[in-house]
Amino acid sequence: MEEEKMDENEWGYHGEGNKSLVVAHAQRCVVLRFLKFPPNRKKTSEEIFQHLQDIVDFGRNVMKEFLGENCVHCGEVVQLPLEFVKQLCLKIQSERPESRCDKDLDTLSGYAMCLPNLTRLQTYCIAEHRPILCVEIKPKCGFIPFSSSVTHEMKHKVCRYCMHQHLKVATGKWKQISKYCPLDLFSGNKQRMHFALKSLLHEAQNNLKIFKNGELIYGCGGARSPAADLRELAHQLKPFFFPSNGLAGGAQCTRAVVRELVHVITRALLSSSDKGRAGALRPGPRGPLVCEASPFSRSFHRQGKNTPERSGLPKGCLLYKTLQVQMLDLLDIEGLYPLYNRVERYLEEFPEERKVLQIDGPYDEAFYQKLLDLSTEDDGTVAFALTKVQQYRAAMTAKDCSIMIALSPCLQDTSPEQRLIVPASRARMAFSVSALDLDLKPYESIPHQHRLDAKIASYYAKTVHAKDGAVAPTRFKEREDCTLVLHKV
Numbered sequence: 001m002e003e004e005k006m007d008e009n010e011w012g013y014h015g016e017g018n019k020s021l022v023v024a025h026a027q028r029c030v031v032l033r034f035l036k037f038p039p040n041r042k043k044t045s046e047e048i049f050q051h052l053q054d055i056v057d058f059g060r061n062v063m064k065e066f067l068g069e070n071c072v073h074c075g076e077v078v079q080l081p082l083e084f085v086k087q088l089c090l091k092i093q094s095e096r097p098e099s100r101c102d103k104d105l106d107t108l109s110g111y112a113m114c115l116p117n118l119t120r121l122q123t124y125c126i127a128e129h130r131p132i133l134c135v136e137i138k139p140k141c142g143f144i145p146f147s148s149s150v151t152h153e154m155k156h157k158v159c160r161y162c163m164h165q166h167l168k169v170a171t172g173k174w175k176q177i178s179k180y181c182p183l184d185l186f187s188g189n190k191q192r193m194h195f196a197l198k199s200l201l202h203e204a205q206n207n208l209k210i211f212k213n214g215e216l217i218y219g220c221g222g223a224r225s226p227a228a229d230l231r232e233l234a235h236q237l238k239p240f241f242f243p244s245n246g247l248a249g250g251a252q253c254t255r256a257v258v259r260e261l262v263h264v265i266t267r268a269l270l271s272s273s274d275k276g277r278a279g280a281l282r283p284g285p286r287g288p289l290v291c292e293a294s295p296f297s298r299s300f301h302r303q304g305k306n307t308p309e310r311s312g313l314p315k316g317c318l319l320y321k322t323l324q325v326q327m328l329d330l331l332d333i334e335g336l337y338p339l340y341n342r343v344e345r346y347l348e349e350f351p352e353e354r355k356v357l358q359i360d361g362p363y364d365e366a367f368y369q370k371l372l373d374l375s376t377e378d379d380g381t382v383a384f385a386l387t388k389v390q391q392y393r394a395a396m397t398a399k400d401c402s403i404m405i406a407l408s409p410c411l412q413d414t415s416p417e418q419r420l421i422v423p424a425s426r427a428r429m430a431f432s433v434s435a436l437d438l439d440l441k442p443y444e445s446i447p448h449q450h451r452l453d454a455k456i457a458s459y460y461a462k463t464v465h466a467k468d469g470a471v472a473p474t475r476f477k478e479r480e481d482c483t484l485v486l487h488k489v
Ligand SMILES: O=P(O)(O)O[C@@H]1[C@@H](OP(=O)(O)O)[C@H](OP(=O)(O)O)[C@H](O)[C@H](OP(=O)(O)O)[C@H]1OP(=O)(O)O
Pocket: 017, 018, 019, 206, 396, 399, 400, 441, 445
C-alpha cells in the first residue's frame, strides 16, 4: 500500500475473532485483516508474512476451487508503514471487546491482508449510494458423523453444535442454549431453514451478525435483552423491507420485518452461485439428516410426525458446497486421531520430511489435488494418513467459516430476469453471497480437537442425556396419542 496514503484516521475498528482483527476504510470498500497473538508469542516478520501468504494461497488454490470464484475473496498481503499500524492499534484499542483482548494485534511485522469489505460489497446493479444490509452467519458443522470409528453413541444422534451448547453455557461462554441447529439450516427445507434463522436472530451468540451500511447493528453477544434488540433491529431494517408504507411499530412490525428478513436470507442462501468443484466431491454415506436435540425436529416428533420432509440443498448454492467440504471429515476426529499419530511418528523419525509432506504448505494445486482422494481404505501408509489429516484440516476450516449475504434494494429499472435478485414482498433486493475466514486449520490443533470432542460428548451424555433419561417416562406420557413414536419406542 502506498505509504503516503496511509492515515489511521481513515480506518475504523470493524470486528475480530480469535485469530485476526479487521479494520475497515471509511470510504473505500476495503478492509485490513491483521493477525493476533498472545502477548508473549513473538513471531518474526518473515513468519508472519509467510503465514498470511499461506492464507491467501489456500483461499486461491483450494477454497476458490471448492466454493467457486464468486464466493471467495482471497485478497492480498500488503506491507504497511509501522507507524501507521502502531497509531491504528492505539486508536482502535478502546473499541475492542474485553473478551478478545487476551491477544494483541501484530504491530511489529507491518504485514496484513487487504480484502474487499464484504459488508459493503457492491454488485454491478447497485448504485454507489444505495443502502446495504449484510447478514453474516457462522453456520458450523451441518452433518452428524457417519464414521464407524465414533465411540460415543450420542454423536450419531445429536450434532456437535447442539452438544457443545451445553458445555458453552456450563463454562459461562454464553448465557442460554440456542435453538439453532446447523442441520436445520443445511437441510434445504424452507420450514427448517426459517426456524434455524429465527433461532439465530433470537440468540445470535457468535453465529450471527447484521451490518447496515457497513456498521454492525446486531449480534455479537450484546448486553441488552434479545427482545428489545429484535425490536430495535426491526426498526432499523424496516426501510429495506417496507420502503413506502407506514407499517405500525410494535410487536406486529417486529414480526413482519423478521419474517421478511428470514425469507430473503433463505432465498439468497438457496440461490446458485458459480460452479465450484465441491459438488464433484462425493464423500459417500451420510449420517442422520436430523439432530435429535433440534427443537424443530423434537416438536415434529411430539406432533406424531416423521422426520420433516427433506428437500435438500440445491447443488449450486454456497451452503451445499460448504457442506461438501465439511464432509471431507470422513472419519471423524476419533478415526482421524490414530492417523495423525502415524504421521507424527513418521515426522519424529524423519523431521526433514515435514516440508516434502507439505504439512505447512505450500497450499498449491498439488495440495488441492490430494484433497480430492476420498478413498477410505487404509493401506497402512503415511501417505494415506497424511491425506486424511489434510482433508480433516480443510473440513474443519469449512466447519468454522462464515457466510456473508449482502443485500441492497434494487433500482426500479433493474430487469427482473437478473440472476442475483430476490423478490421480497415489498421490495426486490440485489444480493451477493460470499464465504470468509477460510484459513486452513493448523495441523497442531488436532490433539486439541480430539480432547475437546471427547469433552463435549461426555459432558452432554453425563448431564443432558442422563437428565432426559430420567424424565423419559413423563415425556412418553405426553406423547400417548402419538402412535408413530410409541411404535418406535
Ligand atoms: O472448536 P469450536 O467449534 O468451538 O470452534 C472454535 C470457535 O468457537 P465457536 O464454537 O464458534 O464458538 C472459535 O470462535 P470464537 O473465538 O469463540 O468466537 C474460533 O473460531 C476457533 O477457531 P480458531 O482456533 O480461532 O481458528 C474455533 O476452533 P476450531 O475448532 O474451528 O479450530
